[in-house]
Amino acid sequence: MSIRNLLGAVAATAMLATSAQAEIANGRVRIGVLTDLSGGYEQNSGNGSVEAAKMAAEEFGGKINGMPIEILAGDHQNKPDVGVSVANRWFDVDKVDAVTDLVNSAVGFAVLDVAKAKNKTVLLTSAGSADFTGKACAPDNSVHWIYDTYQMGKGIGLAVPTLGKKWFFISADYAFGAALEGAVGAAVKAAGGEVVGSVKAPLGTTDFSSFVLQAQASKADVIAMNNGGDDAINSVKAAKEFGLMAGGQKIVALGLDSLPAIKSASLDVAQDGLYVTTWTPDMSADAQAFMKKFIERRKTAPATFHVGTYSAVLNYLKAVQATNSTDPKVVLAQMRKTPVKDAFTQAGTLREDGRMVHDVYLVRIKKPSESKSEWDLQEVIATIPGKDAFRPISEGGCPAFTK
Amino acid sequence: MQDLHLPDRRSIPLLLAVLAIAIAAPFMFYPLFLTKVLCYALFASAFNLLLGSCNLLSFGHAAYFGASAYIAGHTAKAWGWPFEASILAGVATAAALGACFGYLAIRRQGIYFAMITLALAQMVYFLALQLPFTGAEDGLTSVPRGKVLGLFELDNPLTLYFTTLLIFICAIALIHRTTHSPFGQILHAIRDNEPRAISLGFEANRFKLQAFVLSAALAGLAGANKAIAFKLATLTDVHWTTSGSVILMTLLGGLGTLFGPIVGALVVVTLENYLADSGLPIQLVIGTIFILCILLFRRGIVGEAQAFLQRRRGKAD
Numbered sequence: 017m018s019i020r021n022l023l024g025a026v027a028a029t030a031m032l033a034t035s036a037q038a039e040i041a042n043g044r045v046r047i048g049v050l051t052d053l054s055g056g057y058e059q060n061s062g063n064g065s066v067e068a069a070k071m072a073a074e075e076f077g078g079k080i081n082g083m084p085i086e087i088l089a090g091d092h093q094n095k096p097d098v099g100v101s102v103a104n105r106w107f108d109v110d111k112v113d114a115v116t117d118l119v120n121s122a123v124g125f126a127v128l129d130v131a132k133a134k135n136k137t138v139l140l141t142s143a144g145s146a147d148f149t150g151k152a153c154a155p156d157n158s159v160h161w162i163y164d165t166y167q168m169g170k171g172i173g174l175a176v177p178t179l180g181k182k183w184f185f186i187s188a189d190y191a192f193g194a195a196l197e198g199a200v201g202a203a204v205k206a207a208g209g210e211v212v213g214s215v216k217a218p219l220g221t222t223d224f225s226s227f228v229l230q231a232q233a234s235k236a237d238v239i240a241m242n243n244g245g246d247d248a249i250n251s252v253k254a255a256k257e258f259g260l261m262a263g264g265q266k267i268v269a270l271g272l273d274s275l276p277a278i279k280s281a282s283l284d285v286a287q288d289g290l291y292v293t294t295w296t297p298d299m300s301a302d303a304q305a306f307m308k309k310f311i312e313r314r315k316t317a318p319a320t321f322h323v324g325t326y327s328a329v330l331n332y333l334k335a336v337q338a339t340n341s342t343d344p345k346v347v348l349a350q351m352r353k354t355p356v357k358d359a360f361t362q363a364g365t366l367r368e369d370g371r372m373v374h375d376v377y378l379v380r381i382k383k384p385s386e387s388k389s390e391w392d393l394q395e396v397i398a399t400i401p402g403k404d405a406f407r408p409i410s411e412g413g414c415p416a417f418t419k
Numbered sequence: 420m421q422d423l424h425l426p427d428r429r430s431i432p433l434l435l436a437v438l439a440i441a442i443a444a445p446f447m448f449y450p451l452f453l454t455k456v457l458c459y460a461l462f463a464s465a466f467n468l469l470l471g472s473c474n475l476l477s478f479g480h481a482a483y484f485g486a487s488a489y490i491a492g493h494t495a496k497a498w499g500w501p502f503e504a505s506i507l508a509g510v511a512t513a514a515a516l517g518a519c520f521g522y523l524a525i526r527r528q529g530i531y532f533a534m535i536t537l538a539l540a541q542m543v544y545f546l547a548l549q550l551p552f553t554g555a556e557d558g559l560t561s562v563p564r565g566k567v568l569g570l571f572e573l574d575n576p577l578t579l580y581f582t583t584l585l586i587f588i589c590a591i592a593l594i595h596r597t598t599h600s601p602f603g604q605i606l607h608a609i610r611d612n613e614p615r616a617i618s619l620g621f622e623a624n625r626f627k628l629q630a631f632v633l634s635a636a637l638a639g640l641a642g643a644n645k646a647i648a649f650k651l652a653t654l655t656d657v658h659w660t661t662s663g664s665v666i667l668m669t670l671l672g673g674l675g676t677l678f679g680p681i682v683g684a685l686v687v688v689t690l691e692n693y694l695a696d697s698g699l700p701i702q703l704v705i706g707t708i709f710i711l712c713i714l715l716f717r718r719g720i721v722g723e724a725q726a727f728l729q730r731r732r733g734k735a736d
Binding site: 048053088094098121125126147191 | 449451452455548555556557558560561574645649650651653654655656691692694695696698700701702703
C-alpha cells in the first residue's frame with residue numbers, strides 16, 4: 017500500500033470517528049474497563065470491575081440486537097499518560113464505544129478530555145472528584161455513577177447531630193482529604209457542633225500513633241478519618257491500639273467503605289466504625305443475588321465500585337439496545353429517561369449534568385459477636401435520600417448549566 | 420579509552436536507516452504512542468548525558484521533567500501562550516531548577532549526590548501537590564495543543580509526531596555535539612580522574628554544573644513536549660518513580676551510548692502501553708527484565724550490541 021493510500025485511510029478513519037453515529041457503529045459494542053489492575057486500587061476496583069462489566073454483558077447474552085458485546089480490560093497503572101495512551105488507542109484503533117471504571121481522578125479527567133474530543137462515552141464509576149459534574153462536567157459524554165467527595169462529606173454531615181458535638185479530624189494531606197474535611201467541617205458547624213482540632217497526615221503514613229494520640233487528648237466525641245485505602249486501615253488500627261473506641265470516642269472512617277476493605281482491616285479492629293456507603297447488600301433481593309453470583313465467580317464479596325460498575329454498564333447497554341445506537345448523545349439521553357433499578361440501587365435517576373442520583377446509607381461496622389456470616393459485616397443506621405446527599409446542579413458550576 | 424561514536428563513514432548508513440524508520444513509523448504504528456516514546460527517549464538521553472558523561476547519578480530527574488510539564492501546561496492553558504513559548508517557558512524553568520539544585524548537589528559525590536538530588540526533587544513533588552495551579556492529584560488537564568509556528572494544528576496526530584521528532588533530533592544532535600566537543604572531553608576527563616583534571620587547571624565543579632543544567636534543561640524539554648502532546652501534567656511526572664523509570668530506561672538500553680537511552684525508552688514505554696490490556700502484571704514483567712539485564716547483559720541492549728560488533732571487528736582485523 018502506498019503512503020498516499022495510507023494517508024487517505026487515516027484521514028477517512030479520522031472522519032468516521034468524528035462524525036455522529038446514528039446506529040451501532042462497527043457492528044459491535046465495545047466497552048473498555050480502564051482501571052488499576054496492579055496497584056493500590058486493585059482491591060476496590062481492578063479485576064473485580066472487569067468481572068462486573070462482563071456480568072452486565074452476560075445479562076444480554078453477550079449480544080445486543082444481534083451485535084456482539086465485547087469487554088476489554090486495561091491497566092492504567094495509575095499513570096495518567098498511560099491512561100490517555102490506552103484510551104486514545106482504544107477509541108481510534110480498537111473502536112471502543114465507552115470506557116468505564118477510571119479509578120484515580122487524575123486518569124479520569126485526562127480520559128474524559130480525550131472522550132470529549134473524540135465524541136465517545138465515559139462511564140465514571142470508581143473516580144470520586146465532584147468536579148466531574150462540576151467545572152469539568154461533560155453532560156453529552158459522561159455519567160458519574162457511584163459517589164463523589166461532596167456526597168461523602170454531605171452524608172456524614174447529615175448524620176452529625178446523632179454522632180456527637182465535638183469533632184476531631186485526621187485528614188490525608190492532599191486534595192481528597194481536604195475536600196472531605198471541608199465538607200464534614202461545614203456540616204458539623206451547621207449542626208451546632210464544634211471542630212476541636214485537626215491534623216494532616218501525609219499520604220501513605222504507616223505510623224498514625226502521634227496523630228491518634230492528639231485525637232485522644234482532644235477529648236472529642238467523634239474522630240473523623242478523612243483518608244482512604246491503606247491509610248484508612250492503618251489509622252483505624254492505631255485508634256484501636258490506643259483504646260480510643262474503648263474510651264467512648266466514636267470513629268468515622270470514611271475510607272473503610274467496602275466489604276473487602278473491612279474484611280482486610282478485620283472486624284476486631286474496625287468494629288463500631290461508621291461510614292457512608294452508596295451500596296449495601298441488605299437493601300434489595302437484586303443486590304443479594306448479585307453478591308451471591310459475584311462471590312461464586314471472584315471468591316470475595318463485591319466492593320461498592322464493582323456493583324456500581326456493573327450497574328453503569330448494564331444501564332448503558334440497555335440504552336444502546338433501546339436506541340440501537342452508540343452515539344453518546346443519543347444513548348445518554350435515553351439513559352436519562354430510564355429510571356435505574358438494579359442490584360446497585362432500586363430508585364436511581366440520571367440527572368442532566370451526568371450525576372446518577374440515588375440513596376446513600378450511613379452504616380456501622382458490626383462487632384465480631386454480631387456478625388453471623390463471612391460477609392455479614394455492617395448494618396445500616398440511616399438512609400439518606402439521594403436529593404439530599406448529592407450536590408444540586410445549581411451549585412456545581414457545570415459550564416453547560418451556568419448562563 | 421575509546422567510547423566516542425563519531426559519525427564516521429561507517430555509521431552514516433545506520434543513521435539514515437534510523438531516520439527512515441522514524442519517518443515511516445507513524446504510518447505503521449499509532450502516532451501518539453510514538454510521540455510518547457520520543458518524549459521519554461529524550462528524557463532518558465538527557466539523563467544519560469549526566470550519568471554517562473559525568474558519572475553523576477541524579478535520582479531526581481523527574482523534578483525537571485515534571486516542573487517543566489506543569490509550567491508548559493499552565494502557560495498554554497491559563498495564559499494562552501503559543502506552543503513554542505510554552506515549551507521555552509518549561510525549558511527555562513527546568514534549567515533554573517537545575518542550576519539551583521545542581522549548585523547544591525555537585526558538592527557531594529556518589530550516593531550523597533544521588534540522595535541530595537532525590538531530596539530536592541521530593542520538594543518539587545510536594546510543591547506540585549500543594550500549589551494551587553497544579554490541580555494536586557487531579558492533575559493539570561485539558562492543556563490546549565495549539566499550532567506550530569501558528570500554522571499547523573497540533574491536534575493532528577501526524578503533525579504532533581513530526582514536530583516532536585524534529586525537536587527530538589535537534590536535542591539528540593545537541594547532546595551528541597556536546598559529548599564530542601572539547602567541553603565533553605573535559606567532562607570525560609573529570610569523570611575518569613577528577614583530581615587529575617583539577618590539577619590540569621580545570622574547575623571541575625563549574626563543568627559539572629554546566630552539564631547538570633544542560634541535562635535538566637533537556638529533561639525539561641522532554642517534559643514540556645509531553646505535557647503538550649498528552650494535554651496533561653500530573654503528579655506522576657514529578658514522582659520519584661519517574662526518576663527511577665528513567666534510570667531503568669538508560670541502564671536497560673545501554674549507559675553512555677547515544678542510542679542506548681532511546682532503545683531503553685522504546686522498550687519500557689512499549690511494555691507499559693501494550694501490556695496494559697494484556698492481563699499480565701506489568702511491573703513484574705518490567706522488573707524481571709531489569710533483573711535479567713543486570714545479571715546477564717550489564718552493558719545494556721545497545722552496549723552489548725556494540726561490544727559484540729567490536730569483538731567481531733577485532734577478530735576480522
